[in-house]
Amino acid sequence: MEPIQNFLSAHQISFKDGCMLSELTTFKIGGRSELVLYPETAEQCSALIRFAREQNQRLIFLGNGSNILGSDHGCQEWILKTERLAGLSIDENDILKVGAGVRLVKASSFTAKNGFSGLEFAYGIPGTVGGAVFMNAGAYGGSMDQVVLKTHYLDEEGAPHVIEGPAHQFAYRNSFFMQHPSYLITAVEMRLEKGNMQEILKRIEELQRRRKEKQPLEYPSAGSVFKRPAGNYAGKLIEEAGLRGYRIGDAQVSEKHCGFIINRGRATSRDVRLLIAHVQQQVKKKSGIELECEVRFIGAE
Ligand SMILES: Cc1cc2nc3c(=O)[nH]c(=O)nc-3n(C[C@H](O)[C@H](O)[C@H](O)COP(=O)(O)OP(=O)(O)OC[C@H]3O[C@@H](n4cnc5c(N)ncnc54)[C@H](O)[C@@H]3O)c2cc1C
Missing domain, CATH: 3.90.78.10 (UDP-N-acetylenolpyruvoylglucosamine reductase, C-terminal domain)
Structure with missing residues (x-):
């Protein structure tokens, strides 16, 4: 058995051998990737980052692959797909805590149904929360920088950190994480405003109508x-x-x-x-x- 297989089975990390980049991206383009990893916890991610480093193996982090063009020749790097970094809750201080792999559509409908405003703009963006923080995604006057409070991430050695507020260095389609592509976002905290559920849902519907009409x-x-x-x-x-x-x-x-x-x-x-x-x-x-x-x-x- 190869060291990677031993490692994955010891840490109970799911994986797929040889998946096409065309299946991992919304562009539906790209050749074969050697290995796709599906960690479920920050601890598994940390262990994976350390292991890849020991093996001199580069990792690529992928959310929903909605801002990605995959090479026709595929990739030798291991892909860490964040889709199982789950978790979605609102705490007693009205702070939304969400796993990096949660899709924006899910976070947006969850907050809307709980009567919180702020993520209406994100409903139609087909990415994950982690990918959206990385990109500082935005639409219709809203953007991630307006709602993100704290981001939990792992550095290139797998050590956990949290950044807050201005440390995100958000700018138009830019962030601290774009300057540090070897850092993995694992979870995000956001501050939203209490609002009227019906009005929030109506706004989402209106933005979706505009999106379908124009895109x-x-x-x-x-x-x-x-x-x-x-x-x-x-x-x-x-x-x-x-x-x-x-x-x-x-x-x-x-x-x-x-x-x-x-x-x-x-x-x-x-x-x-x-x-x-x-x-x-x-x-x-x-x-x-x-x-x-x-x-x-x-x-x-
Ligand atoms: C039909 C369509 C409409 C779109 N509309 C909009 C729009 O209105 N506004 C907008 O801003 N964008 C839009 N996008 C682009 C895209 O959805 C966003 O950029 C989105 O934020 C990307 O998220 P993702 O999870 O798909 O990231 P991916 O495409 O998987 O990755 C994008 C980058 O983020 C990095 N990354 C992803 N997750 C993590 C993580 N957890 N930690 C560290 N790095 C990470 C990746 O390494 C990569 O460099 C649209 C795309 C499509 C296909």
Whole structure:
């Protein structure tokens, strides 16, 4: 038996051998990953981080894979998938405590049904709480920085820490964790406002209606591919560069929302990367503005 198998069985950590990145990401693109790990507790995560370090093995942390383009060549790194880092409760001080692997849709409906406002914006973002803190995800005027109080994480040696408030260094689609990609978020605490349940649910419904109307949710994608440039919109610049519907292989600039690249069926990461480069080049030529990628690439180049 290999050392990793001994280790996983000793720590009772679930895993899958050889899973396709296309099955782990909302873009539905990417080759084979060697090993996917599904720890359920922070202690298991800590042991895994230490073990991977001893083995000189790099770990990639994956939430719901909704902001990820996986390589066609797959990845040699082990993937630590956070989906079993669960837990969702509101304490006596009205603080929401939530595991990093909990999906935003679940956290948002849980808080809404308990009469707490603040996570309405997050209902339609198809990520996990950990991925959303990492990205400082946001929509419709709301963002994670407005609600996050404390984040529990493990450093590259598996040691636990908690950061609070300004230490998160939140900025537009940026955070302390983006500067430290080897830190694993395990749980998050948020402060929400007491509100009227019916009104909160109505607001969620309204935002969902707007999302469905504007976004190509019928196709696999990773959402908006580019960050919003200061004082402008990526989608608008892409449209003005004449790229609505522009296609390379099965990767296409969405006709419905030019900020999205969609997978029309069999898109490869090569198709998407070529399309991203083309869009960046054409937008720069037309407007002088450099579009920065929001989507993150994983796996072999
Ligand atoms: C249809 C669609 C609509 C979208 N709409 C929006 C939107 O309105 N607003 C918005 O901001 N985004 C949007 N997104 C993008 C995406 O959903 C968000 O960026 C989301 O926060 C990513 O979360 P995730 O769990 O999927 O993270 P992943 O995509 O799995 O990972 C993203 C990054 O976070 C890191 N990460 C994930 N979990 C952890 C953890 N526990 N600890 C440390 N690092 C971690 C990963 O290593 C990776 O670098 C959309 C995507 C799609 C497909």
